Each structure stands twice: as structure tokens, then as C-alpha cells.
Amino acid sequence: MTPDQHAVVARILSARQQEPGALLPILHDIQDQLGYIPETAIADIAFAMNRSKAEIHGVISFYHDFKMSPPAAHELRLCRAEACQSMGSDALAAHVHACTGIDEHGQTADGQLAVRPVYCLGACATSPAMLVDGQLHARVTKEALDAVLQPILNKTTGGAA
Amino acid sequence: MSMRYQIFVPCDSIARAVGADQVAAAIVAEAAKRQITVDVVRNSSRGMFWLEPLVEVSTSAGRIGFGPVSVAQVAALFDAGFHTGATTHAACIGEVEAHVYLKSQERLLFARAGKTDPLSLDDYVANGGFAGLQRAVAIGADKTLAEVQASGLRGRGGAAFPAGIKWNTVKEAVADQKYIVCNADEGDSGTFADRMLMEGDPFLLIEGMAIAGLTVGAPEGYIYVRSEYPQAISHLEQAIKTAVAAGFLGSNVAGSGKAFNLHVRKGAGAYICGEETSLLESLEGNRGLVRAKPPLPALQGLFGKPTLVHNVLTLASVPVIADKGGAYYHNFGMGRSRGTMAFQLAGNIKFGGLVEKAFGLTLRELLEGYGGGTANGKPIRAVQVGGPLGAWVPPAHFDMEVDYEAFAAKQAMLGHGGCVVVDDSVDLAKMAQFAMQFCAEESCGKCTPCRIGSTRGVEVIQKIRLNQQRDENVALLEDLCETMLHGSLCALGGMTPFPVLSALRHFPQDFGLGSKEGQS
Numbered sequence: 001m002t003p004d005q006h007a008v009v010a011r012i013l014s015a016r017q018q019e020p021g022a023l024l025p026i027l028h029d030i031q032d033q034l035g036y037i038p039e040t041a042i043a044d045i046a047f048a049m050n051r052s053k054a055e056i057h058g059v060i061s062f063y064h065d066f067k068m069s070p071p072a073a074h075e076l077r078l079c080r081a082e083a084c085q086s087m088g089s090d091a092l093a094a095h096v097h098a099c100t101g102i103d104e105h106g107q108t109a110d111g112q113l114a115v116r117p118v119y120c121l122g123a124c125a126t127s128p129a130m131l132v133d134g135q136l137h138a139r140v141t142k143e144a145l146d147a148v149l150q151p152i153l154n155k156t157t158g159g160a161a
Numbered sequence: 162m163s164m165r166y167q168i169f170v171p172c173d174s175i176a177r178a179v180g181a182d183q184v185a186a187a188i189v190a191e192a193a194k195r196q197i198t199v200d201v202v203r204n205s206s207r208g209m210f211w212l213e214p215l216v217e218v219s220t221s222a223g224r225i226g227f228g229p230v231s232v233a234q235v236a237a238l239f240d241a242g243f244h245t246g247a248t249t250h251a252a253c254i255g256e257v258e259a260h261v262y263l264k265s266q267e268r269l270l271f272a273r274a275g276k277t278d279p280l281s282l283d284d285y286v287a288n289g290g291f292a293g294l295q296r297a298v299a300i301g302a303d304k305t306l307a308e309v310q311a312s313g314l315r316g317r318g319g320a321a322f323p324a325g326i327k328w329n330t331v332k333e334a335v336a337d338q339k340y341i342v343c344n345a346d347e348g349d350s351g352t353f354a355d356r357m358l359m360e361g362d363p364f365l366l367i368e369g370m371a372i373a374g375l376t377v378g379a380p381e382g383y384i385y386v387r388s389e390y391p392q393a394i395s396h397l398e399q400a401i402k403t404a405v406a407a408g409f410l411g412s413n414v415a416g417s418g419k420a421f422n423l424h425v426r427k428g429a430g431a432y433i434c435g436e437e438t439s440l441l442e443s444l445e446g447n448r449g450l451v452r453a454k455p456p457l458p459a460l461q462g463l464f465g466k467p468t469l470v471h472n473v474l475t476l477a478s479v480p481v482i483a484d485k486g487g488a489y490y491h492n493f494g495m496g497r498s499r500g501t502m503a504f505q506l507a508g509n510i511k512f513g514g515l516v517e518k519a520f521g522l523t524l525r526e527l528l529e530g531y532g533g534g535t536a537n538g539k540p541i542r543a544v545q546v547g548g549p550l551g552a553w554v555p556p557a558h559f560d561m562e563v564d565y566e567a568f569a570a571k572q573a574m575l576g577h578g579g580c581v582v583v584d585d586s587v588d589l590a591k592m593a594q595f596a597m598q599f600c601a602e603e604s605c606g607k608c609t610p611c612r613i614g615s616t617r618g619v620e621v622i623q624k625i626r627l628n629q630q631r632d633e634n635v636a637l638l639e640d641l642c643e644t645m646l647h648g649s650l651c652a653l654g655g656m657t658p659f660p661v662l663s664a665l666r667h668f669p670q671d672f673g674l675g676s677k678e679g680q681s
Binding site: 055119 | 213349389391427428429445505536582587
């Protein structure tokens with residue numbers, strides 16, 4: 001971690017560590033502020049929480065949301081659950097794959113775009129749905145997908161990571 | 162004095178996902194251009210999602226609705242005088258509350274949906290809010306418990322356990338600390354009622370939890386909300402602050418002399434945390450591994466203390482029960498399924514949205530009556546009721562009445578009331594494989610039938626679909642499902658066989674087997 005990152009983690013730990021069951025809020029705070037949870041933060045968290053590093057690592061790796069490497073500049077999450085499937089989300093996913101060359105859970109080599117599946121965004125009456133950089137879109141058509149995807153792809157140098 | 166017009170544009174996240182923010186901004190801009198004074202209120206959604214963004218105008222004859230409205234239509238709406246309540250524009254649906262979709266509903270939980278600004282305490286109180294809490298304080302814990310028991314309310318998260326029994330267990334437990342935990346980890350596809358309620362009427366959940374806390378003697382509460390619902394989290398956090406400031410939460414709840422403090426916790430993308438013991442582990446800061454029961458959470462739950470764990474809609478049903486009495490609530494419904502259910506019509510459906518009705522209507526009334534059939538006009542081939550762990554129900558069963566027991570008798574489950582409709586292009590063998598795949602992805606890994614069985618399940622269904630030793634593999638799949646049903650620690654492994662076996666039973670031809678569709 002850089003000294004700045006270290007200071008952020010220390011501040012979060014001192015603010016939160018007395019709360020009952022504070023680990024998830026701590027991990028969320030670190031990721032919100034740093035974009036990911038640096039490997040080297042684990043020792044600090046473990047020390048503050050009086051738990052082993054293995055336990056902290058175990059919690060981080062259990063949850064789909066937590067990342068241990070810097071995030072891509074943009075993130076596309078198509079809903080792949082049943083309601084969205086019934087309205088053509090598989091075809092949208094195939095279109096994303098065709099345009100980007102990356103698989104679900106994949107990332108472009110230049111770190112511009114990551115694609116992650118999500119299972120339900122609570123938009124099941126207006127399927128299909130997707131999240132782009134945290135912004136929810138519903139009744140997504142191929143054209144609507146292209147309108148957000150192409151500007152991102154124009155910035156990438158292409159190729160899967 | 163010039164005329165002011167009140168215009169409502171929902172702030173529900175789905176309305177926003179289909180352009181409500183842009184429509185609201187366009188209305189403000191267009192009104193300014195025409196020197197018309199408008200007050201734009203961001204209300205909750207009515208739950209008629211095919212009409213979103215649904216813009217409403219306040220008139221002396223009630224609210225007049227227009228939907229779905231696009232930014233491009235805003236100028237024409239003003240030309241047609243929509244802001245005055247004129248009904249000539251083509252997007253006009255007339256008086257909103259007279260709409261056939263809404264008029265026939267029995268909205269107890271969603272009584273305020275679409276009417277109020279979700280974050281306005283004044284709106285909430287003016288529409289009956291906190292009457293339940295005040296009555297609970299007035300009649301005391303024993304009588305409040307009796308009302309909940311008399312109501313016949315059962316857990317709305319899926320398991321349908323009688324709430325009164327759970328409340329009594331926690332109330333009778335002797336401990337130095339007790340907790341109320343709200344399970345708001347609504348991860349099932351086809352469900353959005355929890356999201357709508359938390360975004361659209363957060364004070365109702367707060368009120369229900371405060372009543373629960375005072376009744377069972379728990380001074381601390383947690384709402385565990387999935388991270389996919391950021392707006393629900395922010396609305397709850399804001400509403401909690403308002404409720405504390407107004408004395409409905411905190412050290413002296415509604416003048417009762419008792420404390421109830423409420424905290425919002427964000428999940429982290431693990432579906433399994435919707436299982437109550439996994440959720441408790443997560444709240445404690447651990448991997449979301451399922452716990453063996455017993456001990457019951459009601460006796461040893463969060464941090465080992467007696468804990469009342471309920472779904473959002475169960476807790477949100479409490480204020481009306483406390484206010485109007487258990488008998489009032491019990492009058493809705495049939496058999497052992499009392500009160501109302503918030504059905505969610507989703508997937509390939511023409512009129513998707515929220516339908517709150519007393520138990521006892523039929524699936525056909527829901528899907529064809531309210532839902533209007535599929536969105537693309539093709540025949541409905543099946544509906545998956547109760548989320549990814551729910552059975553695929555064929556049209557031959559659409560006339561059964563919707564209650565917990567009737568569904569169980571057909572090896573299906575009502576669950577949380579989500580209905581995902583699919584048309585005749587669906588491949589149910591593929592959906593069965595998806596169910597196993599999803600279980601493999603989301604299994605916490607603690608028990609073998611779920612952890613290994615789901616992966617083997619994917620492989621076996623693949624072989625069946627590829628016609629590799631089909632008959633032997635079908636027998637193997639049935640055997641595997643039997644093991645998962647009876648040997649899994651929780652509902653994820655224990656109910657993944659529901660969609661798989663129902664697909665196999667009702668749609669054998671999708672698996673390359675030659676018997677007739679729709680047999681039971």
C-alpha cells in the first residue's frame with residue numbers, strides 16, 4: 001500500500017473497529033475509498049480486529065463484491081437471472097462477448113472494461129436489466145446496450161486480459 | 162396569485178432506470194419555458210412497471226396519470242394541458258386509482274405506494290403512519306403479541322413459518338441482549354417487492370421493526386440489505402435519521418420509555434446470505450456459511466443472542482396488524498394463509514408489476530388477468546413461482562388457488578410471491594441446468610449435497626441434453642435430487658431440485674423424453 005492508502009485504512013479501522021460485527025462495513029469502506037482491498041491491508045485489518053489474516057482473507061474471498069486488485073475503469077454487469085433470460089439477456093450477453101472478446105468475469109488487457117454477471121437487480125418487471133458503472137438500466141435493447149458500450153470500447157486498445 | 166400545479170414523477174429506482182429523472186428534469190425545464198409554476202414531487206412507484214415512468218398530476222378529481230412518458234413527449238403533454246389534468250394526450254390512463262390493475266387490489270402493505278414522498282415523515286403520518294406503533298405502545302407488549310398471533314401472519318420470505326410462534330419464543334427467551342434482524346437480501350429473480358417497499362415506504366419497515374423490538378424486548382435491530390439495492394439502503398438510512406429525530410426510534414420510542422436502535426448493513430453479493438443463519442454469520446463479520454439448526458436463531462441468533470429474524474414484508478405487515486388488530490388482518494386470505502400477499506409479475510409478461518391481494522386467487526387470474534399474458538403475445542409455457550428455488554408450473558395448474566398449502570400439494574412453493582413468466586421459446590432442460598449452475602455458483606460450500614451435488618447436477622443434465630445414456634442419467638438426476646432434497650443443510654441445496662424436477666416432470670420432451678407435456 002502507498003502511505004496514502006495506509007492512512008485511509010487506518011482511519012477506517014479506528015472509526016469502525018468497535019462496532020459489533022464490523023468486518024463487512026470495514027471492507028466496504030476500504031473498497032469504496034480505494035477501489036479495491038489491497039493484499040497488504042489484510043494484516044492491518046487482522047491486527048485491528050484481533051483475527052487471523054487467513055480469516056480476513058477468507059471473508060474477502062467469500063463475497064462476490066470484494067475485489068483484491070484495482071478495478072477496471074468501467075464495469076458492465078448484465079443480469080443473467082431467470083426473469084432477464086426470459087426477455088433475451090442471453091442474446092445481450094452474446095453481443096457483449098462479440099463486441100469485447102471478453103468472457104463474463106473478464107477484463108480488457110488495458111483495464112478499461114470489466115464484465116461481471118449479476119443475478120437479479122430487482123428490475124424483473126422491466127427486464128432485461130444491467131448496471132453500467134453502478135447506473136441501473138432497464139428494458140435494455142441491443143441499441144441501448146451499444147449506446148453505453150461503444151463509447152467505452154472506443155477508449156480500449158482491445159484484447160482480453 | 163398564479164396557479165401552481167403539482168406533478169408527481171416516481172423516484173423508484175426502476176422508474177429511474179427507464180428515464181424518470183430525465184422526464185422530471187424535462188417537465189421542470191418545459192414548465193419554466195412556458196412560465197408555468199409546477200411543483201415536481203418524487204413519489205414512490207405504484208408498482209405498475211409497464212407504465213413507468215408514470216407521471217401523475219394532482220387534480221380536484223384525484224390524480225390523473227400519464228405513462229409511460231418519455232422526454233420527447235413532455236412538450237406535447239404541456240400542449241395538451243396535462244398539467245391542468247386534461248386527459249386528451251394519448252399517454253393518459255385516466256384517474257390512477259381507478260385503474261383496473263390497482264382498483265381490484267387489496268393493498269395493506271403497499272397502501273401508500275405511489276401516493277407519498279418516501280422520505281417525507283409528514284406524508285407517512287398523514288397517511289396512517291405510526292398509528293400501529295402508537296397503539297402497540299398504548300396496549301403493551303403482551304397484547305401486541307396477541308394481535309400478531311391472532312393475525313395468522315406467516316413469514317413472507319418463503320418458509321411461511323407462523324410469526325406469532327417466533328415472536329413468542331424470542332419474547333420468552335431470557336437474555337441480557339436480544340435483536341431484531343430484517344432479512345432484506347432479496348436475491349431471488351422475479352422478486353422486487355422488498356426493494357419497492359424499502360425505497361418507497363421505508364418508514365413502514367422502521368415502524369414494523371420498532372413494534373417488534375418493543376414487543377419481544379429487543380433494543381437493537383439490523384436491516385441487512387443486499388448491495389444490489391443502493392437506493393433502498395440510502396432511503397432507509399435517511400428515514401432512520403428522520404425517525405430518530407422525531408422520537409420514533411432511539412432511547413425512548415414513541416414515549417414508551419423503551420429503546421430501539423436501528424442499523425442498516427450492506428451485503429456483499431452473496432445470494433446465500435438470504436438464508437437466515439448465513440445472514441447472521443455475515444452480520445457478525447464472517448463468511449456466510451450456513452449454521453446447523455438447532456439452535457434456532459430465536460434462541461441463539463446474532464452474536465449468540467435471541468434474535469427475531471424476519472423478511473421485509475413480514476415486518477412491514479406488523480403496523481397494520483398493531484393498528485387495526487389481528488382479526489382485521491385475519492379476515493383476508495384463506496385456509497392457513499391469512500392476510501395479503503405481494504405477488505410480483507415478472508419476466509416475459511405484458512403488465513409486469515406488483516399485485517397485492519388476499520390469498521386465494523388463482524395463478525390464472527394473476528398471470529392472465531393482471532399480467533395480460535406474455536409481453537410478446539406468445540403463449541405462456543410455464544411460470545416459475547417463488548424464485549430460482551421455486552418450481553416451474555405448467556398452464557395445466559394455473560387454476561389452482563394461490564395459498565401456501567395448495568402449492569405445497571403440487572410440489573411447488575409460493576415463496577416470496579415472485580412469478581417469472583416464460584413463453585414457448587423456453588428450453589426447460591436448459592433452465593434446469595441453470596438452476597444447478599446457480600446453486601453451484603452460490604453454494605456456501607458447507608454441506609456436501611449442495612456443494613458437490615450442484616456441480617454433478619450440471620454435468621448430468623448436460624449429458625441428458627446431449628443424449629448420452631439418457632435414461633440412466635435421468636435416473637441418476639432423480640437420485641441426485643433426492644439426496645440434495647433430504648441431505649442439504651439449508652434451502653439452497655434442499656430446494657434447487659424443485660425447478661429441476663418440476664421441469665423434468667412437466668416438460669419431459671425438453672429433456673428428449675417422450676411423454677406428454679403438462680402432466681402432473
